[in-house]
Amino acid sequence: MILGDGEREVAVWLYPNDPDLPGLPRAAVPNALAALLNEHRVLDHPVTGESVALEMISYRPRRRAVLKAVIRTGGGSRTFFVKVLRESAYGPTLQRHELLRRAGFPAALVAAATPDFILVLHELPGRALTRAIFDEAMPCTAENMIMLLDSLPSAVVGLPRRPPWTGAVGTYAEMIAAALPALDPQLRWLVAQVSGGLAGAQPGLEPTHGDFHEGQVFVANGLITGLLDIDTMGPGRRADDLACMIAHLSTMQRMTAEQAAGLTRLINLWLQVFDTRVDPAELRLRAAGVIVSLATGPYRGQEPKWQAETVRMIESAVALAQSSVQV
Secondary structure, eight states: OEEEOSSOEEEOOOTTOOTTOTTHHHHSSHHHHHHHHHHTTOSSSOOOGGGEEEEEEEEETTTEEEEEEEEEETTEEEEEEEEEEOHHHHHHHHHHHHHHHHTTOOBOOEEEEOTTSEEEEEOOSSEEHHHHTTSSSOSOOHHHHHHHHHTSOGGGGGSOOOOOGGGGHHHHHHHHHHHOGGGHHHHHHHHHHHHHHTTTOOOOOEEEOSSOOTTTEEEETTEEEEEOOGGGOEEEOHHHHHHHHHHHHHTOOSOOHHHHHHHHHHHHHHHHHHTTTSOHHHHHHHHHHHHHHHTTHHHHTTOTTHHHHHHHHHHHHHHHHHHTTTO
């Protein structure tokens, strides 16, 4: 239904009947998902709706949805992730999964692909680096991350190019300044430093993930076991992927003082290794630019202390940009 007042229009639908995600009604309802799993023989026995526990991981209306499905069986439980896509994104995403699996890259295995643009993915072994990062033992090494990215197949450079996060640093800065005008001077300085410092950089022709952060990397026993969300893969610069990781780690929220101190030590340790793979100044400028894009999050999510979180994130970006002239 389209509602309007003569100047503005709003599209409204009843969830889960998203007009651009035709697979969502089947993915978001236990009985319907059970029928889908049975149709594609995802498990070696029939599944009922009563045995399916669904959790919405993310939902971006008219763009995509990801659900976690835990299937209770007589021998325990099995976990799958159900990705619901637009028609235009479905084919390219499936192509990327097939490309990586043929190359032996540790991406999620596709358990089912449907005509209504649903991908059912097997759970990766291990657990997300987001959770493992505060373990007493090192979850993985910086060298492991570089080796993982370097093992992306060369065919990735033939995929469509995705603009780096830093390419829109000015737009994100304007959004933040509109919400917190007091940050405008710092944001203007950041945009000048990032845009100016990266002005001569070439687009790059290395295989890149495109959104490389701790939520995407799975680890176990000190090693990387898999990489999620390969939709954004394409040609680029290795510095973009490594900077994305540093930026996300630098903006983690709701930590104890001990956790924050440990994470700072880990970031500094990994930076030393990343510096040997890419230009250190470029790495820090790109990380600062990614942080500016992330700093729109607390306001958009209307978090209780969004102002303080936004300020803290911009301060992290400033610190990284300032350090780029010292390396």
